[in-house]
Amino acid sequence: MKIISGTGHRALAERIAAAAGVELCEVDITRFPDGEIFVKIVDNVRGDDLFIVQSVSIEPNNYLMELLIMIDAAKRASADRITAVLPYYGYARQDRKDQPRVPITAKLVATLLEAAGADRVLCCDLHAQQIQGFFDVPVDHLYASPVIVKYLRSYNLDDLVVVSPDAGGLKMADAYSKLLGAGIALVGKQRKSAEDVEANHLVGDVKGRNTLLVDDMTSTAGTLTAAAKLLEKAGAKSIRAAVSHSLLTQKGIDRLINSSIDELVTTDTVPQREWDDFNVTVLSVAGILAEAICRIHNDQSVSSLFRVDK
CATH class of the missing domain: 3.40.50.2020 (Rossmann fold)
Incomplete structure (x- = not known):
């Protein structure tokens, strides 16, 4: 070998x-x-x-x-x-x-x-x-879920709800919810362009609860931040995001900084930049x-x- x-x-x-x-x-x-x-x-x-x-x-x-x-x-x-x-x-x-x-x-x-x-x-x-x-x-x-779930379990979050930021990610959200013993919710979105997304509907109860947005990748963070805005409006206690592949552009970084997302959990499947201005945890899939x-x-x-x- x-x-x-x-x-x-x-x-x-x-x-x-x-x-x-x-x-x-x-x-x-x-x-x-x-x-x-x-x-x-x-x-x-x-x-x-x-x-x-x-x-x-x-x-x-x-x-x-x-x-x-x-x-x-x-x-x-x-x-x-x-x-x-x-x-x-x-x-x-x-x-x-x-x-x-x-x-x-x-x-x-x-x-x-x-x-x-x-x-x-x-x-x-x-x-x-x-x-x-x-x-x-x-x-x-x-x-990457075994690595990400192991890290998230260390928080021992009560009343956790796993949220899919769009309909396509519902299967992934369901898998995470079962692994974490959490509830599940869904955000309905409308994509206006490759970089701009509008989240208009939330299915599920997140009021006063810890929430976790899960997705396979993010680049401009439009989907994540739009969903986070909707969760904040619905009264979520805390908002975290977990993505397998972080290909963030400068626009995506700026959006995360100005969003209500407390932490981004990602992996090293792609090269990561140095993070000084936002709370990012990079886990290894090596x-x-x-x-x-x-x-x-x-x-x-x-x-x-x-x-x-x-």
Whole structure:
């Protein structure tokens, strides 16, 4: 078993390798003057079970192309099996054709990964479950919830209500509510643009209760802050938010600072900036990903990783 990393999130790859008890293989990744990417796997990987770690975030076009080239280099270096490890799957929000003449880019990414030579895929908290069906190779889909729930339980919050900020996240909210032994509520929203959201309806009782907004990702924080405003108006005692992937823009950061959200709990699936102006807790998914990698290598079940220890 060997692990290599792209430049998308090397810090996470190093944590994964350490947790798996191996060292990262050496890879030279450089750019030609015109921007073309050059990859050379320095260590010998012939006949190895190779795991390539790359978060396709922040600069998704750059890091996706880098991942495809690394997979091709590994294939031509005669690696026995190549697993693409994507802590964050870029383009996952474009998972369906919801208007005329638009692509299903999440499917295109799946096709590209397979064409490059990936034998299987390991990912965390896909934006839509059906993306697994876009692949004709095995997909191991992990969740950040065991890490996030373990942290939230340390608060021992009474009268907790898990809130889905939109209808699409209701299944995730239901899963969190069961794990935390909490109630559940739903916010109805209307998206005005890619960055602006209006929350108009709240289903559920949150008055005088601690609330937790859960979502798989946030970038401009429009959905979270609009929902938080509605919860505050409904008399919520406290408001926290938990998201698996935090891709916050400056606009999103400003919105959180000016919102009624007390804390944002997220993970290190994507690189995180230094937070001095808002209460953010970043939890690591390196342990879960490392355990999954070891189990895949040893042909063991990964289903036990979905359990949340009491």
